[in-house]
Amino acid sequence: MLAGASAASADVNLYTTREAGLIQPLIEGFEKSSGVKVNTVFLKDGLAERVKAEGEKSPADLLMTVDFVALIDLVEKGLTQKVASPALEAAVPAQLRDPEGHWFALSLRARVLYAAKDLDLKSFKYEELADPKWKGKVCIRAGQHPYNVALIADYIVHHGPEKAEAWLTGLKSNLARKAAGGDRDVAKDILGAVCEIGVANSYYVGAMRSGKGGPDQEKWAQAIKVVLPTFENGGTQVNVSGAGVAKHAPNKAEAVKFLEYLASDEAQAIYAKANYEYPVKAGAAVDPLIAEFGTLSPDKTPLTEIAKRRKEASQLVEKVGFDQ
Ligand code: FE
Numbered sequence: 001m002l003a004g005a006s007a008a009s010a011d012v013n014l015y016t017t018r019e020a021g022l023i024q025p026l027i028e029g030f031e032k033s034s035g036v037k038v039n040t041v042f043l044k045d046g047l048a049e050r051v052k053a054e055g056e057k058s059p060a061d062l063l064m065t066v067d068f069v070a071l072i073d074l075v076e077k078g079l080t081q082k083v084a085s086p087a088l089e090a091a092v093p094a095q096l097r098d099p100e101g102h103w104f105a106l107s108l109r110a111r112v113l114y115a116a117k118d119l120d121l122k123s124f125k126y127e128e129l130a131d132p133k134w135k136g137k138v139c140i141r142a143g144q145h146p147y148n149v150a151l152i153a154d155y156i157v158h159h160g161p162e163k164a165e166a167w168l169t170g171l172k173s174n175l176a177r178k179a180a181g182g183d184r185d186v187a188k189d190i191l192g193a194v195c196e197i198g199v200a201n202s203y204y205v206g207a208m209r210s211g212k213g214g215p216d217q218e219k220w221a222q223a224i225k226v227v228l229p230t231f232e233n234g235g236t237q238v239n240v241s242g243a244g245v246a247k248h249a250p251n252k253a254e255a256v257k258f259l260e261y262l263a264s265d266e267a268q269a270i271y272a273k274a275n276y277e278y279p280v281k282a283g284a285a286v287d288p289l290i291a292e293f294g295t296l297s298p299d300k301t302p303l304t305e306i307a308k309r310r311k312e313a314s315q316l317v318e319k320v321g322f323d324q
Pocket residue numbers: 201
């Protein structure tokens with residue numbers, strides 16, 4: 001209990017798969033501003049299984065995780081409950097939360113273009129990845145990786161399955177190497193002149209440029225510039241971290257209060273600093289290393305719609321032999 005906090009105030013129990021170092025400043029900020037104490041259970045994985053096993057007696061109030069697929073999975077397993085909060089609805093764009101309030105995005109990561117530093121590229125459309133002018137010049141990780149499955153699913157939402165197949169086939173024939181490795185390898189291979197452009201997540205650039213990934217990664221990141229691509233008829237594809245109130249939350253009021261804090265200006269600024277993520281709230285400050293990319297305009301496709309096309313996207317990857 002913090003000094004000054006009312007002795008009668010309840011605690012709130014947070015279950016999260018996020019790293020402790022990332023979440024600690026947010027917990028401290030909430031405890032300080034609310035007087036509510038946060039008890040945290042850090043899980044590497046198996047969050048849904050744990051809450052499910054605990055059943056009605058689960059002490060969990062707030063469930064926080066990364067990736068919209070994991071958030072939707074919690075809803076489908078019946079582990080969350082509806083939350084109606086004008087503050088959350090104002091802070092979190094509609095496409096980045098559950099329509100019934102079962103979860104809310106709290107931070108964003110964008111699927112961006114890494115390009116060789118000297119390339120004359122100021123804007124880019126995802127559709128252009130299939131342009132034959134990039135033949136033998138594109139690097140990307142496996143098509144079956146969840147990051148790419150989500151991108152392809154979003155492409156299907158925008159253009160339909162036939163055009164998506166043609167696009168993926170075109171992209172496949174533009175690859176400089178097998179679709180494999182990690183996102184940071186795109187920067188590494190641009191430095192090594194294996195490829196000229198590639199697709200990877202935004203926050204890795206912050207991690208590499210800050211030196212947190214070591215001197216080699218700093219060099220990889222120096223070899224690239226980042227362009228925020230958009231769909232021809234949309235914005236930049238994003239994934240999220242987010243949270244929802246647990247179905248059997250013993251302290252629902254405090255959990256909602258915590259969620260509202262996480263979407264506040266103060267907490268959104270902490271998010272931006274901790275992991276080179278984008279705040280979910282429009283206009284919130286972004287880390288300078290990320291701000292350099294320009295202003296992010298997240299695609300308007302509801303994440304719940306992208307989730308529905310994931311299976312189709314994965315089948316498409318298989319069909320065109322993308323990872324072969
Ligand atoms: Fe990642």
